[in-house]
Amino acid sequence: MENTFELSVTVNGTSYQKVIDPRTLLSDFLRNDLELTGTHVGCEHGVCGACTIILNGDPVRSCLLFAPQVHGQEIITVEGLGTVDDMHPLQEAFREAHALQCGFCTPGFLTTLVPWLEENPNPTEEEIREAVSGNLCRCTGYQHIIDAVKLAAEKMN
Amino acid sequence: MKVEGEHLFSGTQQQVWDLFRDTEVMAAALPGTKKMELIGENTYEAVMNVRVGPVVGEFSGQLVISNEDHPTSYTMTVDGRGKPGFLKGVGDVILTNQGENQTLMGYTGEVQIGGKLVAVGQRLIDTVAKSIISQAFEILDNALAERESAEAEGREAAYRKSSESDYAATVAKDLIKNVLKRTGSSEDS
Amino acid sequence: MTYKVIGKRVKRVEDPRLLTGGALFVGDVNLPNMLHAAFFRSDYAHAKIKSIDTSLAKEIPGVVGVYTAEDMGEAWEPGPPLVSPPPTLEGVVFNSRRQVPLVKDKVKHAGEIIAVVVAESRYIAEDAVEEIYVDYEPLPAVTDLEKCLEPGHPLVHDDLDSNLAAYLVQNKGDYEAAKKEADLVLKRKFKLDRGAAVAMENRGIVVDWDQKNQHLMIWDTTQSPIPIRNGMAARLGLRTHQVRVVAPFVGGGFGPKIMMFYAEEMVLPWLTMKLNRPVKWIEDRKENFYATTQEREQVQEVEMALSKEGRILGIKQKIIHDTGAFDPYGLTTPLNTQSHSMGGYDVQNYNSELFVVFTNKIIVTPVRGAGRPQGIYVVERMLDIASKELKLDPRDVRRLNFIPKDAFPYNHEIIDQAFVELVLDSGNYLPAYEKALEKIEYDKFVQEEQPRLRAEGKYVGIGVVPFIETTGVGPYEGARVAVEPSGKISAATGVGTQGQSHMTSFAQIIAEELGVEVEDVSLVSGDTAEIHWGTGTFASRGAVVAGNAVLAAASDVRKKVLKLASKILETPEDELELEGGLVRVADIPEKSISLGELAVLANPFRGAVEPGTEPGLESTKYFGPAYGATAFGVHGMILEVDPETMMIKIHKYIAVEDCGTMLNPLVVEGQIHGGVSMGIGNAYYEKLHYDENAQLLNASLADYLIPTSAEMPHIEVYHENTPAPNNKLGTKGVGEAGAIPVPAAFAQALENALPDFNLEITETPLSPNRLYELLYKSEE
Known part of the structure; x- marks a missing residue:
């Protein structure tokens, strides 16, 4: 990659540092780079809401954000809400x-x-x-x- | 999609006629135009960057003038395609003398649009098309005046070019105007 | 029969994984060394391809290859016909034209694939798609169902004389003779338009060819994994054991995911075998509008002959059904329309002429309801119009015409989608109808509330519509049930899940039969490695056909368990009971053995297996019904129209459902709620707008509006139970039921709400704009 971005982000309480293509969508970053595939992509244009994640406490659509936009911030995905044995x-x-x-x-x-x-x-x-x-x-x-x-x-x- | 409208120019039929056949002027008037040149008799080739809502991309195509009845009417055929889809249109242009130095340009046409442009941008096309046209007329008005004064002063005419940011601002303004118009009219009824 | 587990509102086994982000969907499959595909699709609906230039795309770093039809060589062939026409009818015309993997010479609908890019990432693949240049010669598009059969009209398929895809006539009795006796003969034309299924998960496929093992692994968002496996093996010249298809959790099906094969499903296996690397493609939402099948477009001319009392003497119908650019799914959908055009009524004379036509639109295959809503719509609309003409109460007209309880099994004497005679197995329609009227408080509404609200200037109306749903058709399904040495139960069936709760409902059947907890049953439902035979999840048949196969297999395992336990516990089988994972002697509960111990004993490591016995506590059984199980229901709604904005608010919605034995009422109610939401979409919000060039004008969820929580009313569901006589569980399907009657009930309620306007609705879907036009027109 000629052009890269070094992303630091906290997801479900874990900090990650990843070198990514700056145009990577946040939804793709979560699903592919972090393998948190519980965040689903249903429309890629911000309408269906399947890709919603919690960014600094607020629900946002991860298909409408580039991953670098969440640099230094805190995310909770569905995986962070509860586990099979201890659900929310x-x-x-x-x-x-x-x-x-x-x-x-x-x-x-x-x-x-x-x-x-x-x-x-x-x-x-x-x-x-x-x-x-x-x-x-x-x-x-x-x-x-x-x-x-x-x-x-x-x-x- | 049907396209129709009219615009009153401050110039003679002949001046307006010439204006519309000047590729430099036309390229300046249409936002996003990267290239416009005459490639054969009455055939122009153009490359234009189009932006309709989320759909952006380059169109290239040909513009052919036919049925010329100098200096009052002609038919224009457009056939373009590009990454955002395709566009095909036929329209008639009529120039009528409206008294001294006043020429009314009337146009009617039918445009077929396909691909991403309609699939995703359909709701915006109408407004975007109107914005392009209204902005083009504004620039053409200026161009016509500039031509006249340049001729009088014996210098080369310098045309203001339509920029894509001007165009984007016009579209945004027109969209808001449309929304206001709609809310206004429902109050009226 | 009283059950302990079947029929209970059991919480779903599959939920914890789905709720915590741990369930596998096809899009989640990521393999080492995997490539990504993106497709170049035609913008034109109908055009000749003059040239294709992929040279710039190939130069982009990270692009592994760009391929067109020409590159596929011998591997290029159209998809197989999924369903052939009914062989039992005379005079059938059927021109089979199937979709192709990559377009060779002429594009037949917008969205057809011309080239595929394979690259190291999807981002790069999509960049490269932008650099493919195709020169077309655009042709006039075929879009109009009625005009497209006129001589000289442009042709979708140049090798045919016309755009006729199929023609058949179905007849019962003698309509023309019945018409002569009639007091009223009504004629109306109906227009039913297209909608999309819009599963929240788009389609996707991941393929992995293992050269050394000579094995092809496919993860596919399909409703029919076993037919996909069989078809794929045949297509690729492999044995079935060389191909494994897994449909893991699938995010909604609603019909289009049964299609076989989509172009992408034909291209990707070829790519993985050619490149010897895994390849992934996940459809995006725009592609879903252009490439995933759609349904419902028909024009119908219907004639109904009635006596002055409102008795239906006969129905005559001409259906023009749009199949889109190809007809891989045969006549399933329009045959369903015919099957439902007499509804649940005793109609002695019926004549229906069907024309199926090709157009330059997306391919048509069943979508939840599958032709049934169109049939119910026309018969119910005709009865409403007839009631007005005859000045009769529309309720009395229905009461008079219902097939009486003692007339079942009732033979409608035409062929249904399964190519067998349309026999309605059982039913008790009148009480369900009366219950619906009672629950929606029909009398109170029309006598008290409506006049009061009208006086306040409010436009409120009521609509109540009964319907049948043919369900549970063959050919068959199978199930394998086995007791593991741990005492837990493993099971498998070929009907994949797209949300229907198979892992719970089928586990309930097994738990009932073997005396174990539902949580102890682990059921695999979409993996060809787990079961060899089956067809798939469609036509509201899972609970009926697979459910009864599960029951048969579980019953057989129970027999084996009892036989072995009887020997070990030295007690006759009829004195044994299965409870809590144990087999115990009924009178001496401490004398018992666990299922796990029995499973170990049934699979001895030493010694001889007795002749005539099989190892293990396992059984595979099949169920195939001679004809389907027909469900019944009645939906009613009270709605209000805002005469300024034409916006609709549904104040009350009730559904009375008779799907025979319910495996899990919670699941049944969920199915109805979802069906109704699609039905409401079909009635007022969802229409695919094609222009005269067959360009789709609303190919996004921002423009194609499916109901949100704000449009949906609260739905009250009530149950009746007329068990299906032809299967042991007595189940009837319910998956599509919710969607079927809604547009008809909606139209009835709208007309009822707007009595001052001379409104007669003969089209669906409507919309605020369209309703405004209709009111304006009828005012004139």
Whole structure:
């Protein structure tokens, strides 16, 4: 590579230093360079929300950022929310309410909702519908996702 | 897509006619034009950088003038393609004398567009096309005036060139204008 | 029959991995030394290729190769026909024209592949695609379904006389005679337009040819891994054991991922064998709009003859069905349209003439619903219009025409998509319909709420539509179930998962049969190394066909378990029970042996296996139904139209579903919710806009709008249960059900909401713009 960028970034609590092509999309960096393939790419134009990650506490679309834009910053991906044996209450609630079918869009919903629930601990159905209206799901019709968020809010309170 | 409109020039039919056949002027007027030259009788070759929303890329193609009825009307055929897609259009241009030193240019045409340009940029094309045209007319107005004064002063005409940043600003302005127009009209009804 | 595990709202086994980012999708497969492919696709929908210049692309550092059809040589051949036409019908015309890996001379739809670049990274491959130059001679595009059959019209396939892909007539009774008896003969023309499946995961394929092992490994986002394996082996001149296809977690299918083969699936195996390196291609969203199959475009002319009481005397139909540029999927979709054009009604006279046409648009194959929504749409719309003409309550017209409970099995006397007679196996339609009316409070709405809201100036309306769904068709599926020495159960079936919860629902069947926990069952559903025979996940058949194969295999393992345990515990089989991973004597629970111990004993290391027995506690069984299991449902909605903006708000949505025995109600409800969301899209938001040059004008998720949580109503789901008589579980499919009745119910509700306008809806999808036009037009 003639042109490279030396990227330092903290992902799920681990610091990484990687030499990358500066035009690498953040989504590709996470998936290919860090092998964190839980972040999914569904549209590459910022509409579907599947690639959402938490950047310095806020949900952002990793397909719309170049990796160098997160230099020196802190990221949480779906892998950082919980593990198979120790899931986040929202992940537990998603399972309990059958809020996922194919599961492809799910990481984006989780990363959108985890920060949101912290700020909105007692949401109404209408508020939840609005909160997830930027994430597309083709399997569930969103209903069980709404149920899961209500359930998670109860669990977390 | 249908294209139509009109513009009043401060010049005679003959002057406007000549203006439109001057490749230097036309290249200056159309934003993103990298090259425009006459390659045969009434056939021009052009290379133009096109930017419609997220779609950017170079177009190259030919422009042919036919059905000439000097100095009142002609037909223009455009056929271009490039990475963002393709474009094919036919249009008629009519110049009518509107009194002393005033010429009304009317144009109607049908343009077919394909590829990425319509697949992704479709919602923006109309506004972008109008922006290009309105900006071109502004530059042509200036060019016409410059020609006249240059001729009077016996010097070479120096044309202002359309820059891509001017063009981008015009598009943004037009898009906002359109949005305002829409919200305005719904209040009216 | 009472079950302990089947029918329970069991949490899914597959979820923890999916929820924590640990599930493998095709896009996650990264191999050492892997190359990446990107495709050069035609911008033109119909054009001759004059020349292709790939020289600049080849010079880009990191590009390994750029290939065109010519480079493929002998390996270039079109895809196989997936489905042939029904051999049982007379006078069938079928012109089979299949998609090609790389275009040789003439492009037939925008998005067709002309060249492929292979490079060290996808970024480089895409750079190189930008440097490929193709000189075309554009041709007029074929887009209009009705005009395209006129003489002299441009041809998609130059070797044919016309754009006719197929023609057939299906007939039951004597429509013309019935018409003479009719009090009302209605004629209407319907236009049903195209939509996209929009699985959230785009397609993808990773291939790896192992030269030394002479083995081809394929990860593919397919709904049908076994047919892909078989077809690929045949295509490449390999034995089936030399090819392994894995469809790991697949991010939504909805039909288009059944297609075989997509051009990319034909090109990539050729590349890995040529270059001897793994190659990966993941479709991007724009490609998904241009290269992944679509559905629903039809023009129909329908005539319905009725008595003055509203009894349907007969239906006559002419369907023009758009198959796009090729017809690899045969007649499945339009046959489904015919199968559903009589709905769940007792119709004695039916005549349907089908024209399938080629156009320069993306290939058509089934999308969730697969021709069924179009059939239900026309019959339900005709009944609504007839009710108005006859001044009858539309509910009474339906009640009068339902196939009565005692008439099942009911033979509709035409051929369905499986080429067998369309026999509706069972049903009890009227109570489900009444339940829906009750749950949506129809009477209360029309008598109290609607007049009150109208007085307030609100446009609210109600629509309730019943529908059938033919499901669970053959040919067959298989399952293998085995007890491991650990006592855990391993199972496999050929129907891959795209979100249908196979790993849980099928585990419930096995857990029920073998007395183990659902979590102890590990089921592989999309790996050809695990099971040799099968077809795939489509046509709402998983729970019926694979489910019953799983049951058969588990039952057989149970028999083996009991036989061996009986010998060891010295107790007759009928005194034994399977519970908690043990076989125990019913009356003496402490006298028991674990399944694990039995599995070890069933596979002895020394000594002789008795003649006539097999080692292990394992069984592979198949299930193939003679004809499908037909589900039934009724959907109802109450909606409000904003007369200023034409925006719609659905205030109430109910679904009454009869899919026979439910394996897991949570999963059934999830399937319905998802189906309804696609149906709502098909009704009001989703339409693929093609212009007269067959250019797709909304090829992005910013322009093609699928419903978000803001458009979706809360859906109440209610269940009825008429078990399917032809399979042991009594299951009927439900995967596509949700999508089928929505456009028809939506149209009924819209007309009901706007009584002041002389509105008659005969097209779908609508949109705010289109509704405005219709209201404006009908006001004139």
